[in-house]
Amino acid sequence: MHDMVRPAEEAAQLLEQYCDRLPEMLDWLSQFGRTPEGGVTRLLYSDAWLEAQQALRQWMEQEGLEADFDQTGNLAGRLQGTDPSLPLVAAGSHIDTVVNGGRFDGALGVVAAALTLSYLRTAYGPPKRTLLALSLCEEEGSRFPTAYWGSGSIAGLRSWEADGQHADKDGVTLLEAAKRCGFGPDCLYRAPSLELQAYVELHIEQGFVLERTGLQAGIVSAIVGQHRYEIQLQGEANHAGTTPMRWRKDAMAAAGQMIALTREAALREGDPLVATVGSLYASPGVSNVVAGSVTFTLDIRHPDDAVLQRFADKLLQRFAQVADTEGVQFTAVERLRAAAVPMHDRIVRELEHICRERGLASNMMPSGAGHDAQMLSAICPTGMIFVPSRHGISHNPAEYTEPEALKNGFKILADILYQFGYGSVDL
Numbered sequence: 001m002h003d004m005v006r007p008a009e010e011a012a013q014l015l016e017q018y019c020d021r022l023p024e025m026l027d028w029l030s031q032f033g034r035t036p037e038g039g040v041t042r043l044l045y046s047d048a049w050l051e052a053q054q055a056l057r058q059w060m061e062q063e064g065l066e067a068d069f070d071q072t073g074n075l076a077g078r079l080q081g082t083d084p085s086l087p088l089v090a091a092g093s094h095i096d097t098v099v100n101g102g103r104f105d106g107a108l109g110v111v112a113a114a115l116t117l118s119y120l121r122t123a124y125g126p127p128k129r130t131l132l133a134l135s136l137c138e139e140e141g142s143r144f145p146t147a148y149w150g151s152g153s154i155a156g157l158r159s160w161e162a163d164g165q166h167a168d169k170d171g172v173t174l175l176e177a178a179k180r181c182g183f184g185p186d187c188l189y190r191a192p193s194l195e196l197q198a199y200v201e202l203h204i205e206q207g208f209v210l211e212r213t214g215l216q217a218g219i220v221s222a223i224v225g226q227h228r229y230e231i232q233l234q235g236e237a238n239h240a241g242t243t244p245m246r247w248r249k250d251a252m253a254a255a256g257q258m259i260a261l262t263r264e265a266a267l268r269e270g271d272p273l274v275a276t277v278g279s280l281y282a283s284p285g286v287s288n289v290v291a292g293s294v295t296f297t298l299d300i301r302h303p304d305d306a307v308l309q310r311f312a313d314k315l316l317q318r319f320a321q322v323a324d325t326e327g328v329q330f331t332a333v334e335r336l337r338a339a340a341v342p343m344h345d346r347i348v349r350e351l352e353h354i355c356r357e358r359g360l361a362s363n364m365m366p367s368g369a370g371h372d373a374q375m376l377s378a379i380c381p382t383g384m385i386f387v388p389s390r391h392g393i394s395h396n397p398a399e400y401t402e403p404e405a406l407k408n409g410f411k412i413l414a415d416i417l418y419q420f421g422y423g424s425v426d427l
Contacts (some may be wrong), residue, residue, distance in 0.1 A: 019407040028104035039100040039397030045177035048410030063118035073137035083128035087197035092134025102399025151372035208392030218386030222303040225340035235328040237292030252291035303366035347383030
């Protein structure tokens with residue numbers, strides 16, 4: 001292809017060397033924000049976050065990439081292509097964590113993307129199109145009441161005007177925190193927008209489907225749609241000893257039936273639908289008083305919006321019937337509605353082909369969690385690769401993925417970025 005191309009056998013050996021570097025680089029990154037429990041706390045615009053992004057920039061440059069920030073603090077490592085007329089292709093993930101989270105969530109996609117570009121540069125020289133490794137500034141929503149700040153800013157779905165005044169628990173606004181780190185709309189860095197042809201994200205599954213099915217990789221078909229409600233029940237508080245059962249307006253009794261209905265209906269619908277009641281509050285909340293009011297949350301997810309809507313409508317109708325029977329008032333307040341985001345068919349098929357060629361056992365699967373890929377799908381085709389998570393544990397210091405699984409994911413990412421940068425894949 002050009003003078004720097006290495007023989008296939010030498011390139012394969014080099015790839016193994018880069019695979020071996022991946023676990024050690026993840027350990028290196030986990031030192032920024034490490035907690036006494038062995039986890040990582042790296043919140044947006046915190047000291048640990050800034051140290052990590054600055055260290056990543058220096059490391060990317062040492063790996064031969066051009067690295068720069070944008071105004072939000074997104075970091076891009078660039079492997080410059082020979083044809084500037086071709087649109088960019090990016091890979092990456094997010095640098096932030098939840099409080100006392102794991103060392104793989106987000107970090108894997110960031111480190112793997114940068115290592116992949118370093119490998120490609122060393123093995124094949126400059127690509128035809130420019131490739132980017134993105135360390136996106138925020139995805140989790142752990143510090144401010146917004147999420148996907150990094151990818152959402154690139155996609156034009158987040159802005160300083162709409163989100164800059166969101167405050168953390170200490171009253172510090174997102175804009176104030178950004179400025180303390182040298183970012184913000186008035187800083188000298190470039191605007192966050194990027195014109196991308198495609199984005200690919202390598203991520204741990206954060207579930208146990210791959211582990212329990214013995215698969216080595218998951219090719220994400222879609223990121224699920226999500227409906228989230230607050231269910232409010234108003235009955236009548238009364239004495240627990242003197243109020244006959246048949247004359248009660250017991251909000252807790254109604255809530256209990258609704259929660260049981262949720263589980264039964266979700267099991268009857270079957271995979272991949274999930275429905276969760278994660279929080280419940282009863283008032284007055286004492287043992288000798290019939291509950292006068294109850295509020296609980298309802299979270300429903302499915303990769304098909306039509307199925308999700310049908311299930312939610314039918315379940316809320318059943319709730320209303322229970323409330324009527326129990327003599328309580330029922331209100332469902334919608335708190336979140338997010339549409340399902342399918343991954344791009346061409347990228348999905350290419351990832352499937354790569355897995356077959358490498359002899360990796362893989363399967364199509366939806367993502368039950370949100371990811372940066374869903375934001376960037378608003379501006380370009382996206383694809384995601386999952387690797388197994390031990391026991392499905394995530395957002396926890398015990399989060400872990402075996403080194404061999406990390407290497408499998410790295411090879412898939414390297415193959416598809418090679419195809420974008422040097423091969424025949426075009427969208």
